Structure formats: structure tokens, C-alpha cells
Amino acid sequence: MDRTAKAVWKGNLKEGGGTIDTQSGALKATPYSFKTRFEDESGRSGTNPEELIAAAHAGCYAMQLSHFLAENGTPAAKLEASAAVKLTPGTGITESNITLVGDVPGIDAAKFQELAAKAKAECPVSRALGAIKISLDAKLA
Template sequence: MKRTATANWKGTLQEGTGTLDVLSGAFAGLPYTFKGRFVDESGQSGTNPEELIAAAHSGCFAMQFSAFLAANGTTAEHLKVTAAVELISGTGIVGSALTVEGKVPGIDAAKFQELAEKAKAECPVSRALGAIKVTLEARLV
């Protein structure tokens, strides 16, 4: 199975503008710029590739973790996963920090942590990000 996304860019790196489209139609014509990627820490001036990687990583991890929890007989009532992808200008993407808070009846904190670590290691996006440091903070609530 293949998934596609298309980027359209016009102009120079710093003054140019671009749009992103995805096959599913979840977004089309989503704007991105140099400012949104390298200058605006608030994230309010448009998306950027790192934000999209973070979305992919958090979504993939949540699904993988939920599969391991269910296989353990402890289905999650709720998982909240955040991925913070760090870009250092001139160096590149250096890490993705996963944070998960979960409400999972019938599991203790140690098993929750164990399965979260397993999901971090085996989630397909984590594997694809093998060139960077992926960290995990897991908390049972």
C-alpha cells in the first residue's frame, strides 16, 4: 500500500510559498512557508514538514500502543499522544519526543511503560525515523 502527498512551491526558499495536498483529501492547498518552518515558534503562520512528521508519529504510535494494550487484555479508554519533532536549522531534524498519557483500566504503571516502550520501538513511523533520537515519556492516569 502506498500513500501520497504533493508539495507545490513557488519562489525562493525565504520568500517563496508552498501548498501541500494529500491523497485522502484530509487537506488540500495547506500553506507552508520559510517563516512557518524556521522562524515562527508559535506555529500560527502555517504548517511545516516537521509538524506533519509529528502528526504521523503520534498517530502511528497511538495505534501501535493500542494494539499492544488490547493484546494484553487491557484496552485503553483513552490515549493522548504528543510528538514533538525538533529541527535545528543547519543540522536538520534531530529528534522526536513522544509523550503519552493513558487511561487504561486493569494495567499497572510498569506494564503500561513496558508496552509503551515496545510500541515506540515497533511503530512503523518510529522505525522510519531511525536516523534520529526518539524518546518516550509514558504516564498512566
């Protein structure tokens, strides 16, 4: 299975800009620039690579955990996962910090933590991000 995305960039780093398109159409001519990456903390002026990695990590993690919970006989009613990717200028992406709140009827806290940690280690995006620190803060609702 292959998934594709296309980025078009025009101009230099600071004054230039570009767009990102994804195969699914979820992103279509979505703007990105130096400002969207390094200056606009609100995220309202466009996307950036770190935001896209965070979205991929949160989504992959939630799917992986939902699989492990179902295998355990305790399917989740709801999993709310977020990921915060840290970019350190001059160093690069150094961390992805996952926060999870799970509504999982019938599971005890210890088993939930075990499966949450297993999903962190085994989700494909976590594996792809193996060169950086990945943390997890998982709680039952």
C-alpha cells in the same frame, strides 16, 4: 499500501511559498513557507514538514500502543500522545520526543511502561525515524 501527498513550491527559499495536499483531503492547499517552518512558532500561518512528521509519529505511536494494550487484554479507554520534532538548523531533524498519557483500566504501571516502550520501538514511523533520537515520557492517567 501507498499513501501520497503533493507539495507545490514557488519562488526561492526565503520569499517563496507553497501548498501541501494529501490524498485523503485532510490537507488541501495548506500553505507552508520559510516563515511557517523557521519563524512562526505559533504555527498559525501554515504547516511545515516537521509538524507533519510529529503528527504522523504521534498518531502511529498511539495506534501501535492501542494494539499492544488490546493484545494484553487491557484495552485503552484513551491514549493522548503528542510528539515534538526538533529541527536543528544546519544539522536537520535530530529528535522526536513522544509524550503519552494513557487511561488504561486494569493495567499495572510496569506492564504499561513495557508496552509503551515496545510501541515506541515498533511503530512504523519510529522505525522510519531510526536515524534520530526518539524519547518517550509515558504516564498513566
